[in-house]
Structure formats: structure tokens, C-alpha cells
Amino acid sequence: MYPPKFDYYRATSVDEALSLLQQHGDNAKLLAGGHSLIPLMKTRLAQPAVLIDIGRIDALKGIQVDGDTLRIGPLTTHADIAASEDVQGRAAALADAAGVVGDVQVRNRGTIGGNLAHADPASDLPAAVLALGGEIEVRGPNGSRTVAADDFFQGLFTTALGGDEIITAIRIPAGGGKRVSAYVKFPHPASGYAVVGVAAVLELDGQTITSARVAANGAFECAKRLTGAEQALAGATASDEAIAAAAQRAAEGFNADDFMSDIFASSEYRAHLLGVYTRRALQKALERA
Amino acid sequence: MAEKLLGSAIRRREDPALITGRAKYTDDLKLPNMAYVAILRSPYAHARITRLDTSKAKALDGVVAVFTAEDVAQSGIPGQVPVGWLLPDMKIPTRPLLAQDRVRYVGEAVAVVVAEDRYTAHDALELIEVEYEPLSAVANPAKAVEEGAPLVHDDAPNNIAFDWEIGDKEATDQAFANAAHTVSLNLVNNRLIPNAVEPRAALADYDPVSGRLTLWMTTQNPHIHRLLMSLASLGLPEHKIRVIAPEVGGGFGSKIHHYPDEAIVSWCAMQLGRPVKWQATRAETYLTDAHGRDHVTTAEMAVDENGKITGLRVHTYANMGAYYSTFAPAVPTYLYGTLLSGEYEIPNIYCRVVGVFTHTTPVDAYRGAGRPEATFVVERLVDLMARKLGMDPAEFRRKNFIPPDKFPYQTPVALQYDSGDYEKPLNKALELVGYEQLRREQEEARKEGRYIGIGLSTYIEACGLAPSSVVGSLGAQAGQWESAIVRVHPTGKVTVYSGSSGHGQGHKTTFAQIVADILGVPYDDIEIIQGDTDEVQYGWGTYGSRSAAVGGSAIAVSAQKVVEKGRKIAAHLLEAAEDDVAFEAGKYYVKGAPDKAVTIQDVALQAYLAHNLPPGIEPALEAAAFYDPSNFTFPFGTHVAVVEVNPESGEVNLLRYVAVDDCGHVINPLIVEGQVHGGIAQGVGQALYEHAVYDEEGNLITGTLMDYAVPKARFLPSFELDRTVTPCPHNPLGVKGIGEAGTIAASAAVVNAVVDALAPFGVEHIDMPVTPEKVWRAIQGAGN
Numbered sequence A: 001m002y003p004p005k006f007d008y009y010r011a012t013s014v015d016e017a018l019s020l021l022q023q024h025g026d027n028a029k030l031l032a033g034g035h036s037l038i039p040l041m042k043t044r045l046a047q048p049a050v051l052i053d054i055g056r057i058d059a060l061k062g063i064q065v066d067g068d069t070l071r072i073g074p075l076t077t078h079a080d081i082a083a084s085e086d087v088q089g090r091a092a093a094l095a096d097a098a099g100v101v102g103d104v105q106v107r108n109r110g111t112i113g114g115n116l117a118h119a120d121p122a123s124d125l126p127a128a129v130l131a132l133g134g135e136i137e138v139r140g141p142n143g144s145r146t147v148a149a150d151d152f153f154q155g156l157f158t159t160a161l162g163g164d165e166i167i168t169a170i171r172i173p174a175g176g177g178k179r180v181s182a183y184v185k186f187p188h189p190a191s192g193y194a195v196v197g198v199a200a201v202l203e204l205d206g207q208t209i210t211s212a213r214v215a216a217n218g219a220f221e222c223a224k225r226l227t228g229a230e231q232a233l234a235g236a237t238a239s240d241e242a243i244a245a246a247a248q249r250a251a252e253g254f255n256a257d258d259f260m261s262d263i264f265a266s267s268e269y270r271a272h273l274l275g276v277y278t279r280r281a282l283q284k285a286l287e288r289a
Numbered sequence B: 001m002a003e004k005l006l007g008s009a010i011r012r013r014e015d016p017a018l019i020t021g022r023a024k025y026t027d028d029l030k031l032p033n034m035a036y037v038a039i040l041r042s043p044y045a046h047a048r049i050t051r052l053d054t055s056k057a058k059a060l061d062g063v064v065a066v067f068t069a070e071d072v073a074q075s076g077i078p079g080q081v082p083v084g085w086l087l088p089d090m091k092i093p094t095r096p097l098l099a100q101d102r103v104r105y106v107g108e109a110v111a112v113v114v115a116e117d118r119y120t121a122h123d124a125l126e127l128i129e130v131e132y133e134p135l136s137a138v139a140n141p142a143k144a145v146e147e148g149a150p151l152v153h154d155d156a157p158n159n160i161a162f163d164w165e166i167g168d169k170e171a172t173d174q175a176f177a178n179a180a181h182t183v184s185l186n187l188v189n190n191r192l193i194p195n196a197v198e199p200r201a202a203l204a205d206y207d208p209v210s211g212r213l214t215l216w217m218t219t220q221n222p223h224i225h226r227l228l229m230s231l232a233s234l235g236l237p238e239h240k241i242r243v244i245a246p247e248v249g250g251g252f253g254s255k256i257h258h259y260p261d262e263a264i265v266s267w268c269a270m271q272l273g274r275p276v277k278w279q280a281t282r283a284e285t286y287l288t289d290a291h292g293r294d295h296v297t298t299a300e301m302a303v304d305e306n307g308k309i310t311g312l313r314v315h316t317y318a319n320m321g322a323y324y325s326t327f328a329p330a331v332p333t334y335l336y337g338t339l340l341s342g343e344y345e346i347p348n349i350y351c352r353v354v355g356v357f358t359h360t361t362p363v364d365a366y367r368g369a370g371r372p373e374a375t376f377v378v379e380r381l382v383d384l385m386a387r388k389l390g391m392d393p394a395e396f397r398r399k400n401f402i403p404p405d406k407f408p409y410q411t412p413v414a415l416q417y418d419s420g421d422y423e424k425p426l427n428k429a430l431e432l433v434g435y436e437q438l439r440r441e442q443e444e445a446r447k448e449g450r451y452i453g454i455g456l457s458t459y460i461e462a463c464g465l466a467p468s469s470v471v472g473s474l475g476a477q478a479g480q481w482e483s484a485i486v487r488v489h490p491t492g493k494v495t496v497y498s499g500s501s502g503h504g505q506g507h508k509t510t511f512a513q514i515v516a517d518i519l520g521v522p523y524d525d526i527e528i529i530q531g532d533t534d535e536v537q538y539g540w541g542t543y544g545s546r547s548a549a550v551g552g553s554a555i556a557v558s559a560q561k562v563v564e565k566g567r568k569i570a571a572h573l574l575e576a577a578e579d580d581v582a583f584e585a586g587k588y589y590v591k592g593a594p595d596k597a598v599t600i601q602d603v604a605l606q607a608y609l610a611h612n613l614p615p616g617i618e619p620a621l622e623a624a625a626f627y628d629p630s631n632f633t634f635p636f637g638t639h640v641a642v643v644e645v646n647p648e649s650g651e652v653n654l655l656r657y658v659a660v661d662d663c664g665h666v667i668n669p670l671i672v673e674g675q676v677h678g679g680i681a682q683g684v685g686q687a688l689y690e691h692a693v694y695d696e697e698g699n700l701i702t703g704t705l706m707d708y709a710v711p712k713a714r715f716l717p718s719f720e721l722d723r724t725v726t727p728c729p730h731n732p733l734g735v736k737g738i739g740e741a742g743t744i745a746a747s748a749a750v751v752n753a754v755v756d757a758l759a760p761f762g763v764e765h766i767d768m769p770v771t772p773e774k775v776w777r778a779i780q781g782a783g784n
Ligand SMILES: Cc1cc2nc3c(=O)[nH]c(=O)nc-3n(C[C@H](O)[C@H](O)[C@H](O)COP(=O)(O)OP(=O)(O)OC[C@H]3O[C@@H](n4cnc5c(N)ncnc54)[C@H](O)[C@@H]3O)c2cc1C
Pocket: A029, A030, A031, A032, A033, A034, A035, A036, A037, A038, A039, A074, A075, A100, A101, A102, A103, A106, A109, A110, A111, A112, A113, A114, A115, A116, A117, A118, A120, A122, A123, A124, A125, A161, A165, A166, A167, A168, A191, A192, A193, A194
């Protein structure tokens, strides 16, 4: 509960934050909403010598519709994402996910950038961003680059983000034909984090599912696509049977040890839940059609 | 004062301070020159300390001192943490303030840092160098008694702390031999962590000149702490210790016990001659607050061909943890074995309890303390037997209830129930929940593949432990009476000094209600003082649902004494015979002439002026009572839980919860309902969510609120409460305790409901907490 001493800088711009990062190297950590980092510091599991607070850089906040893209600043809070009509309308799975993060206080402080950068396996936003085909825009000393969500989540608390980089935006494709999506989770009764959470995104042409992206977090070391379910859905007619068939294939391609396991939920049970929650996510998405 | 206050739902006078942040908890207190304590705790469940070097920590800027067991020994204090309840032939290992040579559970205190601020104190903890030689550990009580299990204490073979029994073994075995049907159940009563909102804390201030120690601490019973600090831990004379309970944020039992930590803090203050404060972190409370429950039990029930229960046989391994916590030996014995008759007429009961040492945090009383465990055993067996006999569980209960005309009823396990009418709350609860209709809905739902379950718990509780002589004969090293002084000031305002020590319950409200009615003075004219050993004469404190029944009765008795003394003075003033003076609503008057009256306020002033007192009457108007009840009180009731289980995922949804409790007369319905609500939440917590889990090496793997699930408001339905009133026949208020009833009843009701829901799958039992995975596995397993 009592972190060791650290230095604190408040950055007023992305450039300033980047140069502070350069200057302090591995000893420094960016601070956004603080809802993942500060608990780690209080228990001394993380002991950064320098904190660079980016929380007041206004340019990193807010949600814009940019042509066919939804552009979300990394400092946008879960609460703002959940309440945004643009997100609800164009990327309902993300609004769902942000709306079931922790509790009110957490949603008012925690940010999407921090959530994705931290890459807790049980976080809710990664599956939604992954299923929605999102892209993460990052800036480092050598300029900006864009990483597809498919390439961003690499393992337990591990992402494609470099130590000297900052997430500057999350982009969600929101154009094209008719798209419905949803996220559902099984919350851990203690932490509220996802034991299993599934995001489903379906492109529809009439009653036909032209393509599907389904992703899960909580179940694995990081968010992953459920390709078996996706294949089952592609080209199928939207129906209970198609949903059931997809749910059946949710765990396809994964081994028992790909699944997380703890005293609350074994890997076997998580694998089972993955099917149950895939079905629920698909049902919820199609209810929005 | 026309309105009777007893029985009215007035709002709690405690709350304005609590909800505006003005209440002062221990950690809010600051003294000049105060330093901060942090305690180094063992990361091993069992290890030998081979090297302990504090020099680097001592050298850190801002560190005032670092102490180890050696320093405590050198100071010459007794340095013990004693056990306050003795059983025949029990092994009593000594429990030190700081570990010497060997640590026996994760979290055991090893060294202590005092520093100028908290951050430095915690930094210094990391600089203390300890080398441990890890030893093998055992956490599970059933495994700890096995041959070859690692020993917690060398002088307790097989880790057996005590081997206790109650009831008639032979007669019970005979009942089983003659039974028409029997059922048996192996169950684990899951270990729980108390989770008071305020973690434990202590602020100690020692004045070397006067030799006096003042200790503000999170306590449910300041006088017990003063006694044990004096006798066993610090060796300071009792009159040189003042223990104060400031605002205390809940306890649920965890703040009854005498722990090493507060004694260490006090000792540091004595060593340094400056005030020191310790505030446990949440993680620290998880490792050090005495845990609850943790039984491994085999239980059997026998019935005759008419479905009447003829026998109950129970064998329990009760985890004591690494050392005895203060009242630990009483909890799985006299608060458990004696409750196994439940609400039923059971001619033969035998129970054997083996107390077991393990390399875990000590286990002691936690809300309900023994009684929830007993209720769980009895109510699960009752449901199992009803199912075996093909009877409705409500009918089976009804058939076996102790009938109202059999009270006082002597159980075969020591208790004599003074009163009871068990069908009343059962009928009321069934009506409230719409039992018949629900059973039909359950049938219908099953046809659609939906699984609704209805669970009953018809419980009895014994609280307000008493009388002291009986409690003493059972091994208590404490009395169980309570004290009160009611002091009417010259202006007629009243101060009451109570030995109860509230920590969230609302004593100041209910106690003032009692006094207002008896003295007939305005409620706002009454102040309640508690929780300070210098202000309050003596007291055994608040736990075991004793405060209204015992503490409240003490207040009622002393208030009545005040009335009687006042009557003598009033008679003198009214120039009437004492027998002719009536007292009503704060006025003394001559019978038949109500306008010839003096108020209690008038009498108070005269009592202090003492210009005109009747002969033989001392000045002032106050009275003390040291009230020792003649028996326990026996609240009872029926709780009904309705759940729906998702057969696919195993998720349990608590749809409804109906509770009909009988706690005798109700002083304040709002407070009673609050207690019932909180109690049910904790019982539901045990049933569905809470579990303190140790791994094979004795690490607590549910060490934070991220892993240990306390019930959240959103997990719970709106409770539906009602009550029946069967007054306690032996105390002046006719009240019985209600602080624990909800917890005692609820876990059995909820588990019975889940098992009832899963009846079509043939599921007979699921151990608590009934998590979704366990339900899912039970369904999978039952198919085969
Ligand atoms: C009680 C509680 C319950 C919670 N429950 C849930 C839950 O149910 N589901 C869930 O998903 N989450 C949950 N969380 C986590 C919450 O969502 C966090 O807010 C989020 O994970 C991190 O966001 P933050 O802004 O607080 O990041 P911080 O804690 O400030 O930072 C987290 C990490 O991200 C890095 N970082 C932050 N911003 C950037 C950026 N722009 N670029 C690069 N790196 C960056 C930081 O350096 C740090 O390493 C919970 C948290 C708490 C305290």
C-alpha cells in the first residue's frame, strides 16, 4: 500500500511525454488513469523510478468519427466510451465492453489506452478492439506507426508497444455494409474482471452473415480470435443453428493449456464457458440486427 | 414522552457522523511526535529463521528503531499471546509477539520497524535481511492429522490440539443401528476471511513518568484487551493501561481477539517513550485477522419408520491455524456441538470435534461462530433425509420440530432452550414466499429446462452466552455478564456507561431508546458512553449477539434501580408513602392523584442538592448493574432462498430471499432489519462466493479482494423480511440477539436451494462456496 519513492512529471504534450520517456528510459512509466499501474505500485510489484503523467494531455482525449473510421483518443475513459452514441452505433461491442469494466469509479478513471497497453489477460477492451478489427496508432522517437489489433496483443501483459512509445489513437473501422456487434462477459465475483469475455462482430447482407470476427479475453494469456467460430459463421444464414454451430467451434484450434486456469475457473471450465459466451455474444449481436 | 420508543424505527444517531466523514477512527488520530509502525511478516508457512539482520533497515534515514523477538525477550515483558478458553487435555503452545527461530504461518510477525513516516517504515521492511530455511507445511486439517504430516508444534503429536466430544456415543450408535433410514454427508465448511471495512489499527502512547499506557485500537471489547495486555503480553498493571475504542468500522468477530500486533505496537511505545501508530493494510488483515469456519465434517442422520429423527452423529476436524486465537477452542466445540439439535427433537446426538493445528492463520469466532457451521450440518442433513424419504422438506421439518408445549426443552447436547414456537416462522415464511405456488412453478420450469430451487433453513441460535458460572465451567477464562451505570445529572440529563462496545451496530440509538422509556426522559437527553476502560466500569464487550440481550438488560436493570431510588426521594418530596407513589412517563405521582407529581428531573436536582433527602438515602441519582443472565437466549426462525441455476454455465442466480426471524421483543426494527440484511449477505457470501484458499505450501492464494469474493450489493435480491415475537422469558427486556441470525441461517438456505434446483440431476451436495464451476461439474458428474 506504500510505494517506494518515485519522481513525478506531468507532460503537457505528446512530444514532451516522448522526450521524458527518452530521457528516463526503462525507469519510467506513463501514467494515464492510474487504475492498473497504481495498484501495482502500491503493492510494490511495479517500482518505476519515474512517472510521466499524460492524463492531462487533452489532444489524447475524445471520440471522433473520421469518415469511415471511429477514432478514439487513448485517454478517453471507459465511461465516456460506454456513453458515446457514436461508439454504441458503430462499434457496439466496444461500448458494451467499456460499460462492464469494473465499477463506476474505475470506468470514470480508467482509459482505453491504459487498458490496451497494460494488456491484462482479463481486461475487457482487448477482445472488443480485436473483433472490431481495430488499429492502434502509436508514436515513438522515430515517428508514428499503426499496429493492427491482430498484431498488438502478444502475450501476458505483453504488446507490440515499445517502451519508448505512446498510444496516440485507437481506430475502429466503422464503414461499409451492415455490421452488428456485441460483447458479453462472465465477471469474476471478486475482481469483476472477465473470467471469459467474448466480442462478436458480424457483417450482414440480409439474413446472410458475410463475414464474422469473434474474439475472446479472459480465457487466454491475451485476447485472441476464435477462428473456428468465425469460419462456422462466414456465409451462414443468421439463425440459432448457425449460432450453436459457431459456439460449438469456439475453442477450436486451442489446446487445454492455452486456457488460463485459477482456483475460480479451471482451463476446462473456461473452455466450456467460451462456447457458452460465444453463443450469448452472437445472440446479443444478432438481436441488434 | 407519550410515544413508546421501544419498538420504534427511529434513525440511528450514529449515522450523521459516519456518513459525513466526521467520525474518528484509530487511523484518524494523530498525536504530537508520533511515529509509524510497519511489521515484517513471514512469507513462508513454515520455516526456520537462520539469520535475521536488521542493520541496513536501522541505517535508513527516518527509521527510529527496528526490533526483533530478541529485543522483546530482553525487555523482560511476559510477551505472550494467551488463549482465553480451555478444554480438557488441550495442547497449549506458547504464542510469541514476534516469531522466535521458527515461523508457522504466512503473515506471522517477524520484526517491527518504527519510522518517522509510513513510507519509510515500509521501505525499511525491504531492508531487513531474513534467511529462512523452508520446512514442509500443511494447511488442510484433515491432512494435518495424518501420520507423517509436518508438525506445527513439536509437542502436539499429529497436530491434534484437542479431542472433544459431546453427547452419548453409545446411545447414538444404537439409534443408528435401529434406524429405518440413514443419510450421511461429507462436507467442508469453507474458511472465511472477516473483511471488516476498517482494517485493524492501533495507536499507543506510553508515559514513562506515570507508567501509563493509552492504547486506541480497533476493538470490540476494550476491557478484555486491557486484561490480556496486562496479564500476558505487556506485564503492565491493569490500572496503568487505558484501552480506548474510537469509532470502529466493523469487526464480525475479528476485533474480539487479542493479536500480537497491538501488543507489539504498545511495546514499541513503551520502548521509545513516544506515540506510535500501526494501521494494517488490507493484505495484512487477510494474513493476520483470525479467519472463520474451516471444518472438515462427516455427519449422519437416522430416522425411524415414521420419519422421526432418532439420531445425529457428527465428526469434525476443526482447523485452529498455527496457534490458538483468543476464543478459538470454544468455537467448534461449545458453540457448535451444542447447537446440533437445531429446532428438532432428536433423542440421541453425538459429536466429536478434533481441533487441529495447521500452518495457517489462526481461526476464531467470525459472525455466527460455530452456529452457522452447526446449522449447515443439521439443515443439509434434514434436506437430504427429506429427499430420501420422498417428503417435502417443509413437512419433514414440521414433523420433527420440538413442539411448543415442550419448552423449556433439554437437548442431548447441554443446552436448555427456554422458549420457542418453530412452526410460526416456518408458516409465515412459506406464506410470504408462496411456497405451494413456487413448487408448481418449479415443476413447470423444469419442463422447459429451467432449474429453480427452493431452500429452507429453520435455524436456532444460542446467543448471549450465560450465565458466567456455566460458561466458566465449560472452560471460558472470562465472565459473560455485562455492566451499566445510568447516571442522571442534576439537570435531569442522563449519561449511560455501558460495557458493550459497539462498532457499527447502533448501540447508542437502541440503548438510549431503552433508557428513555424506562426513565421517561427525552431520547435526546441521553448520552451513551462505551469503549473506554477509563470511563466505563468494566465490560465484556460486543460479540455473540449479546449487546441487546446482556448489555441492554444491564442498562434496563440500572435504569430501573434509578427509578426506584427516585421513587424514595419523590415519596419524601410528595410526603407520601413510597408504596403509594407511581412512576409513569418521567413523573412520580401519588396514586390516584396524578396532578400531585414531581418529574424525574426535579428529583434528580433534589438528589444532588441533598438538602432534603429522606433518611438513609445517599445523594446523587445513579445506579450500577452488573447483570449476569440466567441462560443464553435462543432466537430462531425460517429463511427461504429461491435460486435459478443455469444448467449450461453453472451460474446461480439468487432470485428471492425470505427471512422470518424471532428475536423476541424488538427495540428498533430498523436496526434489527439492518442486522438481518448484513447477516444474510454474509451467509450468502459464504454459500456462493467467499473462500480463503491455501495452496499445498501454505500460501494464502486468496490474499486480496481481487481473489477473495465478498458479496456485492448487485449480487443480492431485495430481501423480504418478517418476524414473529416470542419474548425471551428470562431477561427484563424480553429481547434475544439478532446480530448473527442472518449469517447462521443463510448459507444453509442457499445451498439447500441450489441442491434442490439440481435434484433432477441427482445432485445431493455441493461444497461451499457453490461456484459456477462446481455446479457445472456436479451436473456433469451426476449424469454418470
Ligand atoms: C478495482 C478495479 C477493477 C477493474 N476492473 C476491470 C475490468 O473489469 N475490466 C477491465 O478491462 N479493466 C478493469 N480494471 C482496469 C482498468 O480498466 C484500468 O483502468 C485500465 O486497465 C488501465 O487504464 P488506466 O488509464 O488506468 O492506465 P494506467 O494504470 O495509468 O496505466 C496502465 C499501463 O498502461 C500504460 N499506458 C497508459 N496509457 C498509455 C498510452 N497512452 N500509451 C502507452 N502506454 C500507456 C502505463 O504506462 C501503464 O503501464 C479495473 C481496475 C480496478 C482498479
